[in-house]
Amino acid sequence: MFRWQTLSETSEIKSRAFKYLRNLEEAFKTLVFKGKNEEVMEAVNEAKRYFEDAKYYFDKGSFIDSIVCSTYAEGILDGLKMLKLIDFAWPFERHIKKVFVAGTFDIIHPGHIFLIKKAAEYGKVYVVVARDSNVVKFKGRKPIIDEEQRLYVISNIKGVYKAILGEEDDILKAVERIRPDIILLGPDQKIDENNLRKELERRGLKNINVIRLKEKLETYSCCSSSKIIDRVISYYCK
Structure with a gap:
């Protein structure tokens, strides 16, 4: 009626x-x-x-x-x-925070997915993928997967709003480009939060909140690229 x-x-x-x-x-x-x-x-x-x-x-x-x-x-x-x-x-959407995540993302594993899911809880996730040359510089070895393929894979993971390649000469240039509200560090990333905050402030980026993810996914046996590499070697390289 x-x-x-x-x-x-x-x-x-x-x-x-x-x-x-x-x-x-x-x-x-x-x-x-x-x-x-x-x-x-x-x-x-x-x-x-x-x-x-x-x-x-x-x-x-x-x-x-x-x-x-x-x-x-x-x-x-x-x-x-x-x-x-x-x-x-x-x-x-203008009030949704930008969340910055960076890493090598060489051989995607559950730990990467967990990090991205946690980052998405804070806002839109911007991922910076390390350049091949920087992986060699900081890890002392070449990545298994080249940078373009790593970028393609991470760009298509649920929860990632945008992914870009980092800079070869200055790894913090990506932060200056994206200007995030939050930088989320993984539990095992070898970055000193206080030194990072000081460098950000020196560059005029003092309003960025640097957060260290304390939780670590240990549900699965291969939650790191190094563990996957070690297992492949032990299974197939004897």
Whole structure:
């Protein structure tokens, strides 16, 4: 049976419709295309048409119709963003913290997955993959997997928002580029937190929170690349 909406219900729907419009307006302001693709541009234009329809219905007082049009526009934009064809930020995403994680990620294992999952609890995870030359410099050996393949694998792990290769001459340049809110160190990473904080402050990055992950995944027998390498050698190199 049809029921007339009360004034309070109408006010709530109007407020929700306005919020949808405001979110879309901000999303379009920050929208950038990742490459030139006419089909993607047309899809974005379709989202804009739904946005214009949503504003039209809002001005007419048809708030439910306005919300429906807004959700169509949001769906198009979110779909294109998930496919990494465009990028933009919803207003609420601007308050999500950037979390910086760095490592070699040579032979992905459960320890890496655990670190990324923990990082994702703090915000959007930005991963910096060590260059081959730096692995040799700091570990005294070549990585098993080259840097481009390691980058590809880590980029496609659930929870990673963005992954990039580090710099060969200055490993902290990536921090300057990303400007994270948090740097999350793994439990076994050989980095002194206090020295890192001092260097960040020297570079004008004193508001970054450096956190050491205290938990260590020990559920599985091969939770480190070195253990995997040792097992392969013991099984196949005798």
